[in-house]
Amino acid sequence: MVSTIIKRELSRQLLLETGLKLFSEKGYEATSIRAIAKEACISLGLMYNYFTSKEDLLREIFLSGQYDIEASFATEQTSDSGITGIEQHILNTVALLKEKREFWRLLHSLRMQSTIYQEMKSPIDKQIAYIQKMIERNLLEIGFKNPSQEALLLFASLDGIASHFLMDKTYPIDKMANYLIQKYKNSSNYE
Amino acid sequence: MVSTIIKRELSRQLLLETGLKLFSEKGYEATSIRAIAKEACISLGLMYNYFTSKEDLLREIFLSGQYDIEASFATEQTSDSGITGIEQHILNTVALLKEKREFWRLLHSLRMQSTIYQEMKSPIDKQIAYIQKMIERNLLEIGFKNPSQEALLLFASLDGIASHFLMDKTYPIDKMANYLIQKYKNSSNYE
DNA sequence: AATTACTGAACGAACGTTCAATCAAAGTAT
DNA sequence: ATACTTTGATTGAACGTTCGTTCAGTAATT
Numbered sequence: 001m002v003s004t005i006i007k008r009e010l011s012r013q014l015l016l017e018t019g020l021k022l023f024s025e026k027g028y029e030a031t032s033i034r035a036i037a038k039e040a041c042i043s044l045g046l047m048y049n050y051f052t053s054k055e056d057l058l059r060e061i062f063l064s065g066q067y068d069i070e071a072s073f074a075t076e077q078t079s080d081s082g083i084t085g086i087e088q089h090i091l092n093t094v095a096l097l098k099e100k101r102e103f104w105r106l107l108h109s110l111r112m113q114s115t116i117y118q119e120m121k122s123p124i125d126k127q128i129a130y131i132q133k134m135i136e137r138n139l140l141e142i143g144f145k146n147p148s149q150e151a152l153l154l155f156a157s158l159d160g161i162a163s164h165f166l167m168d169k170t171y172p173i174d175k176m177a178n179y180l181i182q183k184y185k186n187s188s189n190y191e
Numbered sequence: 192m193v194s195t196i197i198k199r200e201l202s203r204q205l206l207l208e209t210g211l212k213l214f215s216e217k218g219y220e221a222t223s224i225r226a227i228a229k230e231a232c233i234s235l236g237l238m239y240n241y242f243t244s245k246e247d248l249l250r251e252i253f254l255s256g257q258y259d260i261e262a263s264f265a266t267e268q269t270s271d272s273g274i275t276g277i278e279q280h281i282l283n284t285v286a287l288l289k290e291k292r293e294f295w296r297l298l299h300s301l302r303m304q305s306t307i308y309q310e311m312k313s314p315i316d317k318q319i320a321y322i323q324k325m326i327e328r329n330l331l332e333i334g335f336k337n338p339s340q341e342a343l344l345l346f347a348s349l350d351g352i353a354s355h356f357l358m359d360k361t362y363p364i365d366k367m368a369n370y371l372i373q374k375y376k377n378s379s380n381y382e
Numbered sequence: 383a384a385t386t387a388c389t390g391a392a393c394g395a396a397c398g399t400t401c402a403a404t405c406a407a408a409g410t411a412t
Numbered sequence: 413a414t415a416c417t418t419t420g421a422t423t424g425a426a427c428g429t430t431c432g433t434t435c436a437g438t439a440a441t442t
Contacts, residue, residue, distance in 0.1 A: 007387080007441095027304040029220030033432060043389045045434075054432065105303055111358060112300035113218040149370055153348065156367070160351030161344075167302060176347070179340055198421080224398060234423045236400075245398065 012050045014040050020061050024105040028058060028116060055116065062120050065103035066127070072096055073131060085138030087181045090158070094177045097162055105166050131155070142184070154180075203241045205231050211252050215296040219249060219307060246307065253311050256294035257318070263287055264322060276329030278372045281349065285368045288353055296357050322346070333375065345371075 018040040022031040033054055037044050051057040072092065083091075097104055107124075110117045132151055139147035139154070157180065165171040209231040213222040224245055228235050242248040263283065274282075288295055298315075301308045323342055330338035330345070348371065356362040 011387085025304075026306060027218075027220060029218060030304065030306065032430080034430090045390070046388060048433070049387075109300065109303035112296055113216075113221065115217055115221065146370075149366070152363075152367065153352075153370060156351030156355055157344065157348040158351070159354055160347030160349070163350055163354065164347055172343075175340070176343065179337075179344060202421085223396075225396085236424070237422060239399070240421070 008050075011042075011046075014042075015047055015050055015057065016061055016064055019057050020065070020102050020106060023058065023061065024102040024109070027109055028106075058116070059120060061103075061106070065100060065106075066123060068100060069096060069103075070127060073127070073134075084142055084184070086135070086142065086154075086184045089135060089138060090177050090181055093158055093162070094173055097165055097173065101166065104162065108163060108166055128155075154184075199241075202233075202237070205233075206238055206241055206248065207252055207255055210248050211256070211293050211297060214249065214252065215293040215300070218300055219297075249307070250311060252294075252297070256291060256297075257314060259291060260287060260294075261318060264318075264325075275333055275375070277326070277333065277345075277375050280326060280329060281368050281372055284349055284353070285364055288356055288364065292357065295353065299354060299357055319346075345375075 015036070018036050019031075022036055022039060025031075026035075033047055034044060036057075037047065047054075047057065051060060072095075111121075111124075132155060135151040135154055136147045139150050144150050161171075161173060161176050161180075165173040206227070209227050210222075213227055213230060216222075217226075224238055225235060227248075228238065238245075238248065242251060263286075302312075302315075323346055326342040326345055327338045330341050335341050352362075352364060352367050352371075356364040
């Protein structure tokens with residue numbers, strides 16, 4: 001009985017991973033249940049034992065990905081080594097982008113279209129607002145005169161860098177991160 | 192005979208506009224030919240007199256949009272008023288985003304997914320590389336030490352700002368543009 | 383023996399696409 | 413001007429395919 005529960009969870013995880021992989025590659029609409037079943041080496045109907053529909057699978061993939069990211073951002077401020085909060089945030093963002101590449105690709109490809117994404121939008125928006133506030137606090141700490149405007153800019157810059165990295169694996173994301181960090185180290189003197 | 196040609200071109204334009212509208216709203220895959228025909232108040236089959244397939248319609252929409260944008264960026268350097276090339280570029284980008292919002296939404300929603308977009312990618316990449324070079328030249332002019340790296344950052348920042356504006360009409364894009372411009376005016380002294 | 387995991391044929395709906403038929407407009411002959 | 417002809421624009425029923433989803437049946441596990 002116990003191993004059944006474990007096995008069930010394993011099958012569920014396999015479907016979540018395979019779904020994420022194909023959704024992020026080809027897009028949600030262009031990926032069929034048949035393609036997911038084939039990729040995961042299971043039968044066509046099995047998905048419906050774990051998820052009520054294709055949309056439900058997407059929802060659960062989102063939920064699972066969000067949980068990981070939330071956890072990562074939550075522990076961000078704990079580390080109090082010599083580096084600033086901004087530096088920590090930038091490095092953390094880059095690490096997350098690399099680690100959860102498929103999830104971010106899915107997010108970036110879905111967020112522009114209204115119908116499917118709109119119902120999953122609200123928790124993500126909350127998370128974004130939270131990150132925004134965190135950046136603002138960190139910018140205020142290093143003496144920025146206009147932290148809310150600068151936070152908006154930094155957020156957009158990081159988002160743009162993320163987009164380019166998600167579209168092109170060879171994008172020099174580490175160089176960009178270091179360049180950004182350097183900028184904020186230098187600018188802390190005169191802003 | 193002449194009016195027939197004009198009529199044909201008008202019908203074609205109507206389909207291009209309606210297709211762009213729906214593709215940018217709901218996404219390419221999620222938009223059916225039937226939906227386009229209904230929105231344009233024409234019959235189901237008429238699209239196939241002007242375009243060979245749904246994909247061909249998308250291709251032509253892209254081509255048409257690209258042409259407009261190319262034209263706008265090409266005339267960018269001509270204006271030699273008191274403002275710098277960077278300022279001109281930022282203002283021009285914002286103006287284009289507002290004017291061709293639907294096209295940019297379509298581009299941003301398609302560029303992450305491989306299959307459909309990949310064949311239209313090459314001309315767009317060329318255009319991006321050209322803009323990148325232009326930014327670099329402008330950055331060099333105002334005395335940046337590392338123009339190619341800075342151009343990569345400015346490009347990402349503008350792309351991020353664009354994404355946020357495309358997702359949210361109330362995004363303060365003008366404020367962001369002015370803030371960016373101010374940054375580059377001030378930083379020209381010590382970079 | 384009982385419970386759960388899994389299969390894949392089958393279903394209705396929706397899709398992109400085709401095409402014979404209809405309509406509107408322009409050209410030509412009377 | 414009027415009638416006939418020709419041409420191209422437009423229609424929507426119909427076709428084959430694929431989609432998401434269901435479910436009776438089979439295999440595996442307890």
